[in-house]
Amino acid sequence: MNVESLYQDIILDHYKHPRGRQLLAAPEGESHQVNPTCGDEVTVQVARDDQGHLVLGYEGQGCSISQASASVMSELLTGEGPDRANEVRTGFVQMMHSKGAAEPDEDLLGDGIAFVGVAKYPARIKCALLPWMALQDAEVRAGIVANGTHDGKAGA
Amino acid sequence: MTQPLDVDRIRKDFPILSRTVRGERPLVYLDSGATSQKPTAVLDAERAFYETSNAGVHRGAHQLAEEATEAYESARAQVAAFVSAQPDDIVFTKNSTESLNLAAYAFSNATAKAAHGAEMDPRFVLHPGDSIVVTQMEHHANLVPWQEVCAKTGVELRWIGLTDDGRLDLDGLDRVIDDTTRVVSVVHQSNILGTVNPVTAIMERARGVGAVGVVDASQSVPHMPVDVGLLGADLVAWTGHKMLGPTGIGVLWGRTEILEAMPPFISGGSMIETVFMEHSTYALPPKRFEAGTPMVAQAVGLAAATRYLDDLGMDNVAAHEHALAGYALEVLAALRGVRIIGPTENTDRGSAVSFVVDGLHPHDVGQFLDDRGVAVRVGHHCAWPTCRRFGVPATTRISPYIYNDTADIDVAVEGILAAQEFFGV
Numbered sequence: 134m135n136v137e138s139l140y141q142d143i144i145l146d147h148y149k150h151p152r153g154r155q156l157l158a159a160p161e162g163e164s165h166q167v168n169p170t171c172g173d174e175v176t177v178q179v180a181r182d183d184q185g186h187l188v189l190g191y192e193g194q195g196c197s198i199s200q201a202s203a204s205v206m207s208e209l210l211t212g213e214g215p216d217r218a219n220e221v222r223t224g225f226v227q228m229m230h231s232k233g234a235a236e237p238d239e240d241l242l243g244d245g246i247a248f249v250g251v252a253k254y255p256a257r258i259k260c261a262l263l264p265w266m267a268l269q270d271a272e273v274r275a276g277i278v279a280n281g282t283h284d285g286k287a288g289a
Numbered sequence: 290m291t292q293p294l295d296v297d298r299i300r301k302d303f304p305i306l307s308r309t310v311r312g313e314r315p316l317v318y319l320d321s322g323a324t325s326q327k328p329t330a331v332l333d334a335e336r337a338f339y340e341t342s343n344a345g346v347h348r349g350a351h352q353l354a355e356e357a358t359e360a361y362e363s364a365r366a367q368v369a370a371f372v373s374a375q376p377d378d379i380v381f382t383k384n385s386t387e388s389l390n391l392a393a394y395a396f397s398n399a400t401a402k403a404a405h406g407a408e409m410d411p412r413f414v415l416h417p418g419d420s421i422v423v424t425q426m427e428h429h430a431n432l433v434p435w436q437e438v439c440a441k442t443g444v445e446l447r448w449i450g451l452t453d454d455g456r457l458d459l460d461g462l463d464r465v466i467d468d469t470t471r472v473v474s475v476v477h478q479s480n481i482l483g484t485v486n487p488v489t490a491i492m493e494r495a496r497g498v499g500a501v502g503v504v505d506a507s508q509s510v511p512h513m514p515v516d517v518g519l520l521g522a523d524l525v526a527w528t529g530h531k532m533l534g535p536t537g538i539g540v541l542w543g544r545t546e547i548l549e550a551m552p553p554f555i556s557g558g559s560m561i562e563t564v565f566m567e568h569s570t571y572a573l574p575p576k577r578f579e580a581g582t583p584m585v586a587q588a589v590g591l592a593a594a595t596r597y598l599d600d601l602g603m604d605n606v607a608a609h610e611h612a613l614a615g616y617a618l619e620v621l622a623a624l625r626g627v628r629i630i631g632p633t634e635n636t637d638r639g640s641a642v643s644f645v646v647d648g649l650h651p652h653d654v655g656q657f658l659d660d661r662g663v664a665v666r667v668g669h670h671c672a673w674p675t676c677r678r679f680g681v682p683a684t685t686r687i688s689p690y691i692y693n694d695t696a697d698i699d700v701a702v703e704g705i706l707a708a709q710e711f712f713g714v
Contacts, residue, residue, distance in 0.1 A: 135660060149713075171651070171669065172669045173650075174682070195682070196651075197650060197652075198653075257652070257656070260652065
């Protein structure tokens with residue numbers, strides 16, 4: 134295990150060239166999450182378009198893992214329905230809690246599979262999860278998902 | 290030139306320093322500001338206590354109970370001697386945080402009891418219009434408990450601000466600490482900036498307005514000779530685990546008369562004088578503040594740690610760290626894109642050096658150092674308002690101790706360079 138396995142090229146690319154990094158004009162829900170051990174912050178906003186598909190906005194400051202994770206999440210979930218977003222989030226959370234043993238599903242997680250190496254570093258798991266937790270909270274606030282929906286089964 | 294400490298010999302006393310991390314990397318431990326490593330002498334002392342004398346202290350009519358009590362009280366005397374204090378002025382706590390809470394709760398408890406007619410020492414009874422003064426470089430442990438006191442009593446919290454080079458801005462000291470001030474609680478040596486503050490002068494001002502003076506000495510007692518009586522404070526808090534001792538043992542020193550005037554914090558067994566169904570009376574300090582079964586083995590371990598440090602000589606420890614601080618400041622300042630957060634001059638500062646690297650988050654810097662076996666702290670160091678003051682979300686901090694040398698700092702520098710190269714900044 135070395136540091137290069139943690140910082141996959143995909144992660145570096147998203148960190149240096151974040152996708153969709155801007156706030157929305159009219160968010161339905163917003164959540165500001167902080168990692169109290171390191172001070173990393175992310176604000177995630179969510180709205181729905183005419184077809185009920187998710188539109189995501191975000192900004193934040195923090196380490197490469199937390200900021201790249203927000204970028205990957207934004208790219209993966211923008212334009213998806215809430216049920217699909219729940220499914221992807223559940224898959225991502227499970228992968229992050231796998232201690233690096235999971236065979237990540239690229240069809241489900243896309244660029245998110247690059248974070249499997251992060252799961253081997255307990256101190257960094259929360260960095261990767263921070264924007265995903267913010268999105269979940271923003272969706273709850275927007276009334277898109279019910280409170281406490283962690284398993285991806287329930288939803289709007 | 291003779292070195293103040295023989296680091297190669299010292300390292301042999303610390304078993305953990307011979308292990309490798311992240312594969313076959315030798316451990317380079319530069320995180321003693323978080324917690325220090327423990328020498329064999331401390332581990333042996335704890336083990337010997339459990340193997341030969343373990344029993345409840347201050348009770349029991351058997352030989353082991355006598356020996357355990359003797360071990361505990363000898364430890365208190367040893368720790369007292371280390372800071373030139375009297376044993377009865379040493380209260381054992383869990384850690385610095387508990388010591389500072391003990392001090393803070395004296396005020397909120399006395400205020401609450403006085404409101405119900407109890408006769409309390411007026412120095413501890415707060416009223417709206419009063420103020421409590423801290424600094425902008427406090428560890429959360431010396432900030433949040435005072436915020437709590439203010440919330441419970443309606444008292445105003447004030448603080449001494451910082452200059453851009455990480456010193457206390459003392460120009461307005463007489464305005465911040467005024468006749469309304471009832472408590473002044475300041476850190477001796479900043480855990481994040483490394484600054485050593487002129488606490489004696491601040492305590493003098495506190496005394497001048499009749500305020501109780503508190504010093505958080507968590508980062509000074511382990512690193513420099515400290516005579517607690519000379520600080521001019523009423524109460525001084527520190528912890529064992531940052532000075533080679535075990536976790537779970539901290540200290541609150543207080544002037545005898547102040548401790549005697551303070552109401553208890555945690556109450557229950559061992560801290561009483563008499564108990565009736567309706568009410569109780571309390572033991573004299575230090576027992577008044579040591580409810581429940583105390584941390585006997587940890588106290589024995591802490592006493593062994595003070596013996597170890599005394600054998601090295603705290604003047605030598607301070608000189609060694611001063612030299613390391615000078616070296617770290619020099620090599621870090623020479624790195625492109627590295628900015629030191631805290632005093633850049635090696636006067637009135639300890640060896641903890643915080644820095645930020647342009648274009649790199651401290652977490653990512655720390656990860657590259659970790660990859661080389663270098664253990665450092667990244668984050669806000671439990672001093673979040675201090676980070677905000679300097680406009681940074683977090684820093685990377687190296688905090689060397691008696692078992693580190695300049696070669697350790699060189700490995701850290703290599704890690705910083707590798708991170709810069711990898712991220713292309």
